[in-house]
Amino acid sequence: MAWSLIGTERIHETGAAPDTDKAQPSASAIDRAGSLSVPEYRHDLDGLRGIAIALVVLFHVWMGRVSGGVDVFLVLSGFFFTGTLLRRGDALGAIDVARVARRTARRLLPALTVVLAAVVVATVVLRPYTQWGDIADQTVASALYYQNWQLAYAGLDYAAPDPSVSPLQHLWSMAVQGQFYLAMTVVLAIWLWMYRRTSRTRLPRLGLLALLCVVAAMSFWYAMNGTAEHQAWTYYDSGARAWELLAGAALAVAAPWISLPGRLRAALAILGLAGVLSCGLLIDGGTRFPGAAALFPVGAAAALIVSGMNTPSARLPVVNTLLATRPLTELGNLGYALYLWHWPVLIFYLAEYGEPSPGLEGGLLVIVASLVLAYATCLLIETPLRARTAPTPVAGWRRRGTGSVVVLLGVGVLIAAFGWQAVLKANPARPPAALDAAEYPGAAVLAAAAGSTPERMRPTVFEGSKDAPRPTFDGCITPDRELRSCVYGDESASRTIAVVGGSHSEHWLPALEVLASERHFRILTFLKEGCPLTFSDEPSYARAPFPECHEWSEEVLDRLADERPDWVFVTATRPRTDSGDNVPPEYLDVWSALSDRGLNTLAIRDTPWLRRDGVAYRAVDCLAHRGSADSCGMDRTDALEPDNPAEPLAAAYPQVYPLDLSDAVCRADRCRVVEGNVLVYRDEHHLTASYARTLAPELGQQIGAVTQWW
Template sequence: MLAPEARTARIARVVPTPGATTREDPSRWRPELQGLRALACALVVIYHVWSDRVSGGVDVFFVITGFLFAGQLVRAAERGTLDLVTTWGRMLRRLVPTTAVVLAGCVVAGWFVVPESRWPQTIREVGASALFLENWRLAADSVDYYAAHNTASIVQHLWSLSIQGQFYLLFPLVVGLLALLARSSRTPVRHVVVGALAGLTVVSLAYSVYLTGTDQKLAYFHSLTRLWEFTLGGLLGLLIAGVALPAGVRVAAGWIGVVALSVCGLVLDVEGGFPGYLALWPVLAACLVLAAERTGSAIGADRWLSSAPMQYLGRISFPLYLWHWPVLLLALLATHREQAGLVGGVLVVAVSLALAALTDRFVDQPMARARRWRGAGYRSGAIAICAVLLLTAGWHAVALARATPSGVPGDANHPGAAALAPGFVYRGEPDPKPIPPAVSAYEDWVQYQGDCTSAAAEPGLERCTYVAAPRPDAPTVVVVGDSHMQQFLPALAPVARERGWRIDTLIRPGCPFSTTSESNVGEVACIDHNRAAIDDILRTRPDAVVAAASHDVRTGDTETTGPGMLDAWRILAGADIPVLAVRDNPRYGYPPSSCVDNYRRGAPECNVPRTDLYPATPPIRSMELPPTVSYLDLADWICGPRTCDPEVGNVTVYLDDNHLTATFTASLAPVVGPRLAALVDR
């Protein structure tokens, strides 16, 4: 999001005169920039509220930021007045207080509105946003920007402000170093900076195209895939001086840019393909408007962009961008809706505009006047960041206090999977709290209790110990496959500890055990991992191997047992190594717990028909299995006879959209233990 610092920016421009010479007018106003900001912000708000598509407005903010900031820094460097401390202080004063006010509002409102199951992620993201690291937080969590609104974070939109903050921090350093280089080589500063920006633009755009094609989720939030948008804007700002385009060309360029930007989200279906080369559309559209400048024409786009309403909307666009997303998300959570709708969307926009106007009046404008206070930027920034972090720490303390489970899987109040056994009679309290508690369910991952080392004969293969054996010659069970098998470990642990077995793992997320890749994600890496895992198993000869019997259990009868999975079992059968093949759990495409958040515990709206997920006959039944392979169908212990529910026996089944909670898999131990023992003791 473009910082409000730009609202008072003056653009230095070389203005042609009747003679052959030119003069620089450093006080020339560019009111159409404010209008362009208004248009970009309006598109972002409209698309967020009423559409699931990307508008391209954020890319425009990046271009304008580079356009203004590069020129300011280069002019200061040319005058010899570039002061990094003052530059950073000014940006802290303009960015941080307003952002802190919005984040504080998100913490207070989130406490009352955001469901507890989403507290941990929201708390992490608020802290990251306060430090301008939200884009890296989202990248680390592999967040899908295109996911449904009702599953997103209330501060997710601050990824763009984080990238902008990082640019404001690092770019003055770059210009300062380039200025030193220019002076030492007796080269004009502007020439050196232009050359550097051109190189950065090419490299960053190429990297953006590459990473978008290989890992789009990471590319969307990666700072380097967006850098070229800033540097291209900077190049335009530095090169436009002295270029006098014909008036007709500038009028046409302005309107082409405005129209192209306005229809970008309608024409381009950018899901899965952004930023990459598709980001060129909004970026070049913004460049056309910037290149058009003030045409002086009654029919120029700049006349509309310079109008009073657009100027005011541009002035409050920074707080409007910050407020509209949490207002939208909080409204959806409070009303238990997935979309705002026409009337609801209008109310969201109205509230966002009111909050933006108030923030501009009581925060932005006073901080703009604070430039006369020496050190005001650093003091205000530090105070604001500390206040947000303290609020976040308080929220985190409350979350920790509520994270203590009220029981253990298998007790009278929390039978878990045992509640699906034929003839089961519940004898616990009438309405106990579920385990794990909602506030910690998302964190209920299996934690390894042993050391992880590279396999002796396969250095690239990580072998971990989940249950240590009391003696070196104890029976060993190896669990191999993807993260679903990692989450399955608590179902195996009790029988292993009872009988003194060792449980080792050969886990790689996204890679079911197979001789081929069972998904398009990391195809080569999965093949290499599984080949190494097979070699390691054949070398160490464990007493049993546990692996998935199927994968891709989704709505629409998609469950598959790939030929590569059967081939892997046959290889182990040739060495007389028994395999327990476990039927995979369903994948929903949304966290089942989010449905409980939107409705209530036990709501029928959250119960998915079992036949929508599990076919009546598992695909493995049509295959001829080696005699050493034992098939374990857990469908009857994950789903009821008719529906698959988000909670079974007062135990939360899923921690996200496709991983079982460690607590629930622990409740499967009475079912799994005897089957595994039969293989090991054969």
């Protein structure tokens, strides 16, 4: 754990950890190799680690936002790990990559394995079986240190489940660090080997510092651009996060040359601590990191590291002395285990009680439970396995027994995860291409009062998430800035409807395809994930700034003006955060732009989004967790306003015609998740393609009345 973001090994100022390996060189050997003697131990960095983990936990539990604590950890990780490698390279003249990897794994994996095992068991016991596949995927990704890419691709791959409430989501940062550790070990090993070939024995710090600074600058530039264009991906991107780790690594390389006057050190310490404590209050890192805004926590951490460099403990600034006090250093020693435990404990608590936040009492319970689990993990797992030798035969047996249990847990976790993945692959979900209207009337039971006899629900809970429109799978809905256009329906027809916007425009496509086949018109699509047409960089309904959507929308409007479709099909409303639905002001700007271009617009009311007390949930999860079509639904008054809010507003736009199929999705009092034996929702708020196809008659009636095409 010496090199984890919040590891508990004793770390010296250069980042070197006291090592109990027999190969550990003496201080005199290090001096003979030309390196500085080992400096005094930095207890204040333990305390900084303690404050950072406290902020992470408190902000996750009660603030629901990023504190900047993880960014502090990344800087410390780069500093600690690089310093250790530098010291070993100077002393031994080489870096054994395999040996470093074994030692790092021995420190990181035991606690991680225990947490993964606990999450797997809790998932099987507490969560619906429809979530087991997601957790199996993320368990493997976490164990093999690519969880950040798993989450990044899940955010971009439109067919992937939403991982936002995964109990393993926080392990993305561990994956980023693990990748950095491997890369830095290889880089330093090669760097040292190259200079040994020229008969030099010392690792050349100045050239290495220049290299790290150049790579860090490139990573920072990449992060700034990525955050502006696609922050959801960039947040997890190792390349965008590298500069934070490299900032710490550069400090470790430059450490011998850093010596500051007392007043400057004191000022840096004060500013650094103030920055660490205030970061989460001033900046919502979840929407702005790791771009330029991350300079705030990274700079604060760097200031605190530098403020105590090459300074005896008796002359440390007051702030550093405060950080070195026992309560903070002990919290820092628990940091790694506490970081591992707090998020799954919080997520399982929220999922079990169906609450958007734990509140004061629930939050205290989560924190206490996390601290107890972290302490037990340190005492029973980490401490015995860190020791290279046992003081007594009993301690030796205990250490070997603990190691055996951890290995068995790790093997069991991987077998369970890979096993469930194999089961799902052997039994792939195949949504129905078509359903018998007599057995599966779907929306017809609401719109046309059709009769229905009970049949097995289709798509099933396993098929539901895959029952999506064709653009989801054929690449015609773009995840990035690219403008993609596809044609569906009767491609040779002279009449055209352009379906434009995000996924809530897309999920009407199956119904439109049915109509296009019957009524002979062409469907032209311009679709982008999460992006209704907008001219705002920060739409009122968006979780984060999304300038990429604005740029894409401008280009789409230009293409529509050139293509001149007969009608443009867009969504007209969105759900409110509390209850009901409304027309965001940004939509009115789009209506104006379409009207100015002489484009006729079909503006359809959005379907209800499943939520309970403000918490979104998937229909398939609820059904798999002993729910029913009715209990898994929601009251219509919570989902929709009594009247379509787009109707009065559209009156001011002569070329905008509102459509409303709410009565074909919801009953008078309840919006259920199954109608006419057909599953309505494939996730929290998207219609299944099967249900959308049953909406074709009602949608066709309304479109025909407006367009006069039939």
